[in-house]
Amino acid sequence: MAVKDRIPPVERKPEERAKDFEEVSLGYTEELAILEAKRCLQCKVPTCVSGCPVGIDIPGFIKEISKRNFEKSYRILKSYNSLPAVCGRVCPQEVQCEGVCVLNKAGKPISIGNLERFVADWAMQNNLEDKITIERKINKKIAVIGSGPAGLTNAAEMAKRGYVVDLYEVFHTPGGVLVYGIPEFRLPKAIVNKEVAFLEKLGVNIKLDIPVGFAVHPMELLETYDAIFIGVGAGTPKFMGIDGTELNGVYSANEFLTRINLMKAYKFPEADTPVKFAKNVVVIGGGNTAMDAARSALRLGANVTVVYRRSKVEMPARKAEIEHAKEEGIKFQTLTQPVRYIGNNGRLVAIECIKMKLGEPDSSGRRRPIPIEGSNFVIKADMAIEAIGTQANKLLLSQFEGLELNKWGYIKADDYGKTSLPKVFAGGDIVTGSATVILAMGAGKKAANAMEKFLY
Numbered sequence: 001m002a003v004k005d006r007i008p009p010v011e012r013k014p015e016e017r018a019k020d021f022e023e024v025s026l027g028y029t030e031e032l033a034i035l036e037a038k039r040c041l042q043c044k045v046p047t048c049v050s051g052c053p054v055g056i057d058i059p060g061f062i063k064e065i066s067k068r069n070f071e072k073s074y075r076i077l078k079s080y081n082s083l084p085a086v087c088g089r090v091c092p093q094e095v096q097c098e099g100v101c102v103l104n105k106a107g108k109p110i111s112i113g114n115l116e117r118f119v120a121d122w123a124m125q126n127n128l129e130d131k132i133t134i135e136r137k138i139n140k141k142i143a144v145i146g147s148g149p150a151g152l153t154n155a156a157e158m159a160k161r162g163y164v165v166d167l168y169e170v171f172h173t174p175g176g177v178l179v180y181g182i183p184e185f186r187l188p189k190a191i192v193n194k195e196v197a198f199l200e201k202l203g204v205n206i207k208l209d210i211p212v213g214f215a216v217h218p219m220e221l222l223e224t225y226d227a228i229f230i231g232v233g234a235g236t237p238k239f240m241g242i243d244g245t246e247l248n249g250v251y252s253a254n255e256f257l258t259r260i261n262l263m264k265a266y267k268f269p270e271a272d273t274p275v276k277f278a279k280n281v282v283v284i285g286g287g288n289t290a291m292d293a294a295r296s297a298l299r300l301g302a303n304v305t306v307v308y309r310r311s312k313v314e315m316p317a318r319k320a321e322i323e324h325a326k327e328e329g330i331k332f333q334t335l336t337q338p339v340r341y342i343g344n345n346g347r348l349v350a351i352e353c354i355k356m357k358l359g360e361p362d363s364s365g366r367r368r369p370i371p372i373e374g375s376n377f378v379i380k381a382d383m384a385i386e387a388i389g390t391q392a393n394k395l396l397l398s399q400f401e402g403l404e405l406n407k408w409g410y411i412k413a414d415d416y417g418k419t420s421l422p423k424v425f426a427g428g429d430i431v432t433g434s435a436t437v438i439l440a441m442g443a444g445k446k447a448a449n450a451m452e453k454f455l456y
């Protein structure tokens, strides 16, 4: 008989976790995982699978957990998803697999993300070797540009199929947003590193500190390689462009999070990179990036307010992150838009904002925010972090002669990652604009299928 209530994972208390960068959620113990797995109805037509962009056999891996066959469960999971410990932690399950689990009708869906994480962590803790069988070695060379989830997945897939794969990354650490964007308290970097190490076992040659377009010209890659996958993400920050943007204390979320996550500035002076310690921080935006920046600033000791121009209902961040942010004491000033940064001697001291109301839905389906005339007010702030979105890096793409871009500057590619250049495939945020880890991984995998067809 299925258990009714969804089993929550073990979590650290807000007052304790808000002071450090250690992981917030501790996940399931073996017993809790088995209890939760037993709630699954093992549906004959599992709707959950249709909600997973890489089509994991969800009832299959859950059934093995319920029987305590953790290794078998891991093998099933890993055959569909090369980064399960990452996806279990960061996928927006409420709009994917869990959002379409049949149990939504009668109560709470199965906690698929926490079960995925449990199995992946169990495999790591038990040093389970990945059984890698590379069927054939093919004397064809692939260049993958960018080591985010799209590039990592494409590189792993092509290596598994026997191709020689060189993976180019501009940073000194592979992982893309997983290492420079998402903080330790949500996704420990040791976990990402272990999952990346899997690629090295597959024989992928990871070439770090190489900005393609500067250190290597893309046309040179086209001459050297049989096929190229572009997975460079959409990492160029957008700014609101309001008065005072140049003031000391105004950051893009990219810069702030890169300092914190990649350069470990929260450990300064033990780490070389500093970050400004502020008293009153205002984070502008309502997505995962805004939540990550706000919760990072809180952990540096600041009072943090998230300013968002719509209401909480329209916030695109994962539900769990909004809840965690609230529990940790972050304030939310919704239906509010900054209009001007106010400085003193070149330093930010306050932000002038205007109140908003919601109008008709716009092209994103969310209700459009409209300023309320005369409602201006001032918030005290010595740091502002803009997390209002990112865009494509145009410099690199302009160097690929003949590569077609869409009107927003992203690469034009079909559902299989094919671009306007025969040898060149692309996927992830550089095609879709900012999206999710699992969609980027799905795109990397689909492109691998198309690349294989092209090369065979």
Ligand SMILES: Cc1cc2nc3c(=O)[nH]c(=O)nc-3n(C[C@H](O)[C@H](O)[C@H](O)COP(=O)(O)OP(=O)(O)OC[C@H]3O[C@@H](n4cnc5c(N)ncnc54)[C@H](O)[C@@H]3O)c2cc1C
Binding pocket: 090, 091, 092, 145, 146, 147, 148, 149, 150, 151, 168, 169, 170, 171, 174, 175, 176, 177, 178, 181, 182, 210, 211, 212, 213, 231, 232, 233, 234, 235, 257, 288, 289, 290, 292, 318, 393, 396, 427, 428, 429, 430, 434, 435, 436, 437, 438, 440
């Ligand atoms: C702060 C933050 C939090 C997020 N939280 C979540 C979340 O909780 N859940 C979720 O599903 N999604 C989340 N996302 C979105 C998700 O991380 C992205 O959709 C995903 O990482 C896109 O993968 P990608 O491989 O396309 O690009 P990226 O992860 O951006 O990786 C691109 C890689 O290419 C490299 N690169 C760029 N240009 C060059 C060049 N010229 N030469 C060589 N290398 C280059 C970059 O350094 C980077 O390593 C978040 C994003 C951010 C910024």
Ligand code: SF4
Binding pocket: 039, 040, 041, 042, 043, 046, 047, 048, 049, 058, 059, 100, 101, 102, 103, 110, 112
């Ligand atoms: S839809 Fe829900 S209950 Fe049914 S198999 Fe999937 S996870 Fe289990």
